Amino acid sequence: MSSCNHPSLRLDVSPHAAATGFSRPALARRQAATTPSGRVTNKQDVLQNHARLESLFPAPLVLPGDALAVDPGASPPQSLRSWVQDKNRNPVTPQRKxxxxxxxxxxxxxxxxxxxxxxxxxxxxxxxxxxxxxxxxxxxxxxxxxxxxxxxxxxxxxxxxxxxxxxxxxxxxxxxxxxxxxxxxxxxxxxxxxxxxxxxxxxxxxxxxxxxxxxxxxxxxxxxxxxxxxxxxxxxxxxxxxxxxxxxxxxxxxxxxxxxxxxxxxxxDAARGGREHDWPFSHCAEFVGSLCEGDGTGSSSGERGDRSSSKGRKTDGEALLSGSGADAVMEAVVQAGLNLPAPSPLQDRSTPRPDPGAPSSLLWLSRVARTAAHEVGHCFCLEHCSYYACIMQDTSGMSEDLRQPPYLCLVCLAKLERAVLDGVSGSPADDGAAFCIARYEALVRLCARWEHAAPMWAAYRRWLETRIEMLKNP
Structure with missing residues (x-):
């Protein structure tokens, strides 16, 4: 269990990103990357809806030593359009799915x-x-x-x-x-x-x-x-x-x-400094500021780790946990990870109690399952992602690996949606929202099986439920 109290979250890239030369694509370009044409839409409501998702899909952190900080050009953005045009892409077919x-x-x-x-x-x-x-x-x-x-x-x-x-x-x-x-x-x-x-x-x-x-x-x-x-x-x-x-x-x-x-x-875990800031706790603003402090890009004392001075103020790229609306989305996710739900009495009666190794096993499983999804994603020709914090990000080491989220970002999800709906007979190819909702609901059911023991499963379920609600009530 994490001991970080998380007085604030950082949803933008870290201060270190500017020193590395990494430049995150602008909002309009991120929205365009989800379209088959690769063009920026002129519809203001579409852009506003995309902006509404920014706290649910934060930026990559780009901390010192991270893959995007060491070599910003190693993962050029792969839009849906460039993915579609990839001649080496493996199509999903009814015979090979x-x-x-x-x-x-x-x-x-x-x-x-x-x-x-x-x-x-x-x-x-x-x-x-x-x-x-x-x-x-x-x-x-x-x-x-x-x-x-x-x-x-x-x-x-x-x-x-x-x-x-x-x-x-x-x-x-x-x-x-x-x-x-x-x-x-x-x-x-x-x-x-x-x-x-x-x-x-x-x-x-x-x-x-x-x-x-x-x-x-x-x-x-x-x-x-x-x-x-x-x-x-x-x-x-x-x-x-x-x-x-x-x-x-x-x-x-x-x-x-x-x-x-x-x-x-x-x-x-102990040798690498503990699991205090593994996802979903990786966007803690104090943690981000402390890692950037030594390279001259550190934040002010309020961002750096002084909790008393960081509460009650909001700095650039930072969303306070006391915020509301879109800024409160990641707060809810973090709180879900901090407050693991206890098994219901019905579950206690119908299933045997887990042995002492079960929490560690489910923690271990959460990490292996995430990387398994990442590697299979490469079989769909999904390249390493630099648009958002995303399961398809590249990684330079274990600490960065375990800070990354378990979900696909908006751009990578658009590619998977296209691959599946184009290749599976009988799928509603014209209804991407239905595909996403069904997929998210399947993941919610999986998280519910394991969320009692590992923060990732509990927080992931909360993230998924928030995304489903947004899709059902745009």
Whole structure:
């Protein structure tokens, strides 16, 4: 649970953004980016409606060290029009519309009973580690459930057949047991692919797997009716020799993606400074100001972290929690995260009480599910986003990753809407509002299952309900 009291929120880019050269597209350009023509509408009411959503869709923070701060040009804005014109885009069709999720691989008995322990974080055994964190785990089937709601109404299925780690030797393929540890075999169905293994450079884990090899294995196993195939694994990954680790990667053109939950494990939260300003608490104005203070772009003392002087005043780019109207939208979201709802008496009677590891497991799941949605988004040819704070943003590290929201911004949602409604037979292609409402309602149902234990699920549900209300009452 967060201990930040959040006297104010920052809905605009941070003061640091100007020093990096990052320039957020203007409101009219953001509105135009959601239209197939790419043109700015002259209808004042449309622009006003777009402006009304600004507190529900805040700007990217662009804090020191963030991806947009380090290289502002690395994620050029991708409008709906440019996405439509992308000749490499994978169309959704009635014959190829299913998203498959490969389950977390099991370990073959030939690897030995102690081998799975070598892939767990050594930090679990450190003194003082919470027992719930030590027992935390996530289920790939829950990731499937989330993707089914996130990419509603596309079908999302578990990949049939066996998925497991098996021994590998260079001279004869599969071998009887661990040898030099340089390679591991990934068996998907009847096929086995060699996966490179290395020692973890920062020793957060003992071993890491090369993500390119994992993606190659998925490409070989892609079902004929698959739009995309995602592998969910708890093993740590790396991309090349210069990398310390990698949490997710997609070969969008090949329609395959992989997500590792290794670095999202709650056991690492204390080492990175806690989870106090993970989403939905990431837009805390005091937090933003404190990170910008050291580079000469910091705010005044009222924005920087002095709560007594920041209450009761409103500075540029900042919305006070005591505000009203559109400015109060994110306040409600934050408060939902701070005040986790308790399970109802009916739920207590009809379902068993969760074990001590359940809150940590659902926290872990919230992170893995968000990244899974991001990587599958690349299979839809959604590029990294710089219009808004968005699930499709690029990230430069774990802290930035966990500050980003779980939702698609207005521009990225317009692309997904177009992809799904153009490709699924029988969809109301002329009614985008109905598509969005149905999708949001599916996500609300998912959040309701897990919101009792993790702030993201509770806050996300409040965000979704606010968006549904706006769509139903424009």
């Amino acid at each position: 299913t998203i498959y999720v490969a389950p977390t691989p099991s370990f073959a008995p030939e690897l030995g009973p102690a081998y799975p322990l070598e892939w767990q974080p050594p930090a679990i055994k450190l003194p003082g580690v919470d027992k719930g964190v030590g027992r935390a785990c996530f289920d790939a089937r829950s990731v499937r459930d989330y993707l089914e709601a996130f990419y509603h109404p596309l079908p999302v299925k578990m990949l049939p057949g066996e998925v497991r780690w098996v021994p590998w030797s260079e001279d004869g393929g599969r071998r009887r047991g661990p040898k030099d540890g340089r390679y591991l075999g990934l068996q998907i169905g009847d096929g086995v692919t060699r996966i490179a293994v290395r020692r973890c450079p920062d020793e957060a884990y003992r071993h890491q797997l090369r993500v390119g090899d994992l993606l190659d294995a998925l490409a070989d196993a892609l079902p004929r009716d698959a739009y995309a195939l995602l592998l969910v694994t708890e093993a740590d990954m790396y991309e090349d020799d210069e990398d310390e680790f990698c949490c997710g990667r997609a070969y969008g053109g090949s329609r395959v993606a992989v997500v590792s939950g290794a670095r999202y494990h709650p056991v690492f």
